[in-house]
Amino acid sequence: MSEKDLRDELKAAPEPLLPIEKKLIGWSLGLGVVLLIALGLVNRLLPAP
């Protein structure tokens, strides 16, 4: 990939987000936040020795 190709490619018109991408982002973030809260609570209940 030449430098010019790369610059052109990075300036290309954006691809719209597909529904599956939105689902991936949503599930990943949602699961992450829920697990964060759940594991954070478990962590509080089971303090380190």
Added chain:
Amino acid sequence: MSRSEIVAAAAPREGFVTEDGLAVAIGLAVFALALAAFAGRDWLGWVITTAVWTDPAKALAPLSKAYGALGGAGSLDATFVILLLALTAGAAALGRAAGRFAAAFSAVFVIAYASWFLGSWAHFAAVTPADQAKFGIGWSLKLTNEGGYIVALVVGLVIANFFPRFAGWLNEAIRPELYIKIAIVILGAFVAVTAAGKLTLASSLLLRGLAAIVEAYLIYWAVVYYVARRWFGFSREWAAPLASGISICGVAAAIATGGAIRARPQVPVLVSSLVVVFAVVEVLVLPWIAQTYLSHEPLVAAAWLGLAVKTDGAAVAAGGIAESLILAQNAAEGVKYQAGWILGVTATVKVFIDVFIGVWAFILAYIWTNYINPAPAERARVGEIWARLPKFILGFVATFAIGLALALTQAPPGLAKLTSAVGEANGFRVIFFLLTFFSIGVLSNFLALWREGLAKLAAVYLVALFGFVIWVGLMISWLFFAGVKPPLAS
């Protein structure tokens, strides 16, 4: 990881071993030779070590007094020759040009060790007023004796940015990923012996590290991918490796993701170049921030560096520097923590992150090959999880498991021998860290990156890393590690 090294990692291998296989072989060999101590043999005590100095003639010495007759120069020569032979054979096995590697490695070793020597000068390394009084000096930069890593990094940066032709000549031996993988395999035994003394605390830290990583994957990746796609308008082919590179573990994750979504090989290669440059910035900044703001929460600092600093080399190296700085600061305040716990937590977090790269790559491959670019012939298979697992982790697990088993079953005399053996292996770990730091510096040609048109990619990295990844990593580390302290030194 140099551009050629990244290309080699992304492409089919040329030699008869992989870089991971070589790292495991060398790391295990060092560990096995160290264990000869159990049979009353000292096979590694000749390795060079450098004390903090004011008189350079007294700085160098072999690690073990049994090899005292070698003297500092003899020990340095022996260390250089053995490493040269072992790594040149390894380079040949990787399919590289052995002669060119040997010449370049000789220069790399000399410059890197000279940097380490300079970093051990008392005016750089002495930390406490008592140390300064001992050396009879009035001032010190208080970088600790591991400040030599930073000297090596800075020297590498100077070479990369002001002497690019020389940097190009060194390129054959600039293999930070190989060096750090060897160091991590050796580190497994050191972490095991450290953990064996406080097994309950160590188990608790492992579980906390695991929880923190799951969070980092799920939250980091989604946000960075969204930012790259929506705010910066990147295509899917660029956004996915970029998100993995920024949010997970740099080079390995970018390459695994590129393969998983069937991106063109040059995409993860260019993303990886960016990752290495930003990792340098993080190593130069974050350990000091950790010392300034987190010295009373050493393990929060350790986990934070593991989550925030990308690439294995930079993260574990940052953990090593942070450990020195934080232990020194606490020691100056009268609190003496055991060494090894901060570095151990950083390395463990990083290794866990590496373990999950294969799983994440499989998830992305499944989505891409079934929904985004459906191609029945290329559908993702579960075997990809194993294929994309960084195999050097198995070496870390092996030395950790063997070290832990030995530490838990030995009577005090045997445990003393084990501690001494692991200490000698650790001497090599320090040298491989040093080679990693110097190599990372040599790779970081900021001007070249700009010229290649990567400014827009760099902008995503900048926004994501400093606007989000670092702070979320800090929050998660605080949530899971706050209040958990390393054991006090006896």
